[in-house]
């Protein structure tokens with residue numbers, strides 16, 4: 001379900017935005033328009049759909065238009081042209097009062113550095129914003145307490161900001177957004193000022209919260225690893241435009257152009273890819289119909305030294321090596337079950353590459369990838385290495 005629809009959205013900073021729009025439609029670049037008119041294109045004809053309950057990451061270099069885009073969603077910045085729909089309602093058409101309601105009830109925002117009020121307690125700081133919503137004090141403090149629990153700050157309600165570390169203060173910012181209990185949270189570099197360890201903690205916490213609360217989160221970051229870790233979808237921006245939108249896998253495995261490619265160059269793919277991304281189609285034999293002779297013949301044909309055995313439903317039964325098959329032929333074995341190994345290395349489709357790497361060096365046969373019992377693919381050392389070096393990877 002679409003939560004936020006962005007249609008042909010443009011922001012031009014400058015005096016004669018009509019003229020700027022004309023130039024954009026003619027295909028002039030941000031740079032050309034700036035040189036010729038002095039106007040800055042913040043966001044350039046962006047189309048985006050953000051689904052309900054997803055964490056949608058916007059990333060891009062400094063000045064690419066991320067903040068401008070996200071701030072148009074609650075009209076902290078007025079769009080020059082285009083449309084924004086939230087739950088099907090045109091945000092661009094709202095009058096002041098309607099807009100105020102949307103900001104209070106639908107969209108909360110967390111910034112990189114936001115100020116806590118030093119003379120107010122953590123609970124009061126968290127509840128700030130609820131007061132303007134007209135919520136009675138008792139309810140405000142209860143909501144604040146719940147939100148602080150969610151970000152692991154239970155017990156700090158009565159402390160003052162100066163008594164908290166920077167990371168804890170940033171969590172209060174998140175708690176404040178959570179306390180407002182909006183469907184949508186906009187986070188503009190909310191973690192960027194934190195040191196790496198605390199940042200990782202916050203990422204983990206946000207993931208957990210997201211799973212628990214199912215909010216729609218639009219999350220801006222400079223950091224590709226953070227984007228890959230958190231994002232259900234990632235949009236890459238450059239010069240006000242969206243260069244690519246996709247799942248983390250899609251962006252890594254299939255960078256739309258050299259700009260995206262350069263962005264993903266330094267990524268540790270082992271943390272992002274899972275078994276289903278690197279498995280290949282397995283050679284198999286049928287447990288009912290095939291004996292050691294067929295097994296050995298198949299292995300010779302395919303140039304492999306072991307083969308997986310499945311039943312008619314493609315459920316994994318075991319594995320036979322070439323040596324075992326050869327021995328079986330000598331011993332006049334007919335039923336493959338009497339020689340196959342049933343204890344096989346096995347992972348689920350979503351097993352991360354990091355775990356697969358650990359396994360694969362200890363075992364001689366390919367790892368089976370299964371869904372319940374069904375054999376979906378196999379992983380061989382070569383494809384793991386290829387994935388790690390980001391060469392061509394075969395998909396099953």
Ligand SMILES: Nc1ncnc2c1ncn2[C@@H]1O[C@H](COP(=O)(O)OP(=O)(O)OP(=O)(O)O)[C@@H](O)[C@H]1O
Pocket residue numbers: 013040041042043060061062063064065066067068069222
């Ligand atoms: N108020 C403004 N007046 C004029 N130009 C602006 C204004 N705000 C932003 N811009 C310009 O719009 C473009 C996009 O800026 P924006 O702040 O959205 O980038 P960003 O991707 O958020 O960058 P950063 O990562 O540094 O926060 C930039 O070229 C910037 O100079």
Ligand SMILES: [Mg+2]
Pocket residue numbers: 066067068188
């Ligand atoms: Mg910004």
